[in-house]
Amino acid sequence: MQSTLRSRIATAALLLAPVAALVAAQPASAAPAVVAHTVVSVDTHHDRFEHRDNRAPAIYNVTPSQGDRVSDRGLTQISARFSDDRSGIDTRSVTLRVDGRNVTGRARVDGNDIRYADNLRPGRHSAELLVRDRAGNVSRHAWSFAVVDRDSGRYGHNG
Numbered sequence: 001m002q003s004t005l006r007s008r009i010a011t012a013a014l015l016l017a018p019v020a021a022l023v024a025a026q027p028a029s030a031a032p033a034v035v036a037h038t039v040v041s042v043d044t045h046h047d048r049f050e051h052r053d054n055r056a057p058a059i060y061n062v063t064p065s066q067g068d069r070v071s072d073r074g075l076t077q078i079s080a081r082f083s084d085d086r087s088g089i090d091t092r093s094v095t096l097r098v099d100g101r102n103v104t105g106r107a108r109v110d111g112n113d114i115r116y117a118d119n120l121r122p123g124r125h126s127a128e129l130l131v132r133d134r135a136g137n138v139s140r141h142a143w144s145f146a147v148v149d150r151d152s153g154r155y156g157h158n159g
C-alpha cells in the first residue's frame with residue numbers, strides 16, 4: 001500500500017514539474033503563462049488519463065428565430081445565448097454579423113449572451129454568430145429573418 005502511495009506521489013510530481021519550471025522561468029513582471037486546457041488526473045483505477053476540450057460551444061435561444069417575421073416598429077432586437085461546459089467562453093472572440101457587417105462593437109456581450117438592437121429596414125436580413133472557447137473550438141450559427149413594414153405587413157422593397 002505504501003508503495004502505491006509513493007508511486008502516485010511520484011507520478012504527481014512528474015506531472016507538476018513542467019508547470020513549476022514554467023513559473024520559475026517567468027520574470028515577476030512578465031505576462032502570465034498561457035495554460036493549456038488539458039486536465040490530467042490520477043485516480044485509484046488508472047495511472048493517468050486526460051480530458052481534452054474538443055467540443056465547440058453551444059449556441060441557442062437566437063432571436064429573432066430562423067424565418068421569423070418581426071415588425072419594423074422601433075428597434076429590431078437580435079440576441080443569442082451560448083455556453084461551454086469545459087474550458088469556458090473566450091468573450092473577446094464572440095463575433096456577431098448582421099447582413100454581413102460586423103456589429104460586435106455595438107453589441108453587448110454579457111456573460112453567456114449577446115444582445116444587439118438596430119433600426120433595420122423592412123426586408124430580409126441575416127445574422128451570424130461565431131463563438132470561440134478558451135481551447136480554440138469555434139461554433140457558428142447563421143439564421144435569417146424578415147422585418148415587415150408595419151403598415152402593409154409586407155417585406156418592403158427587399159422581399
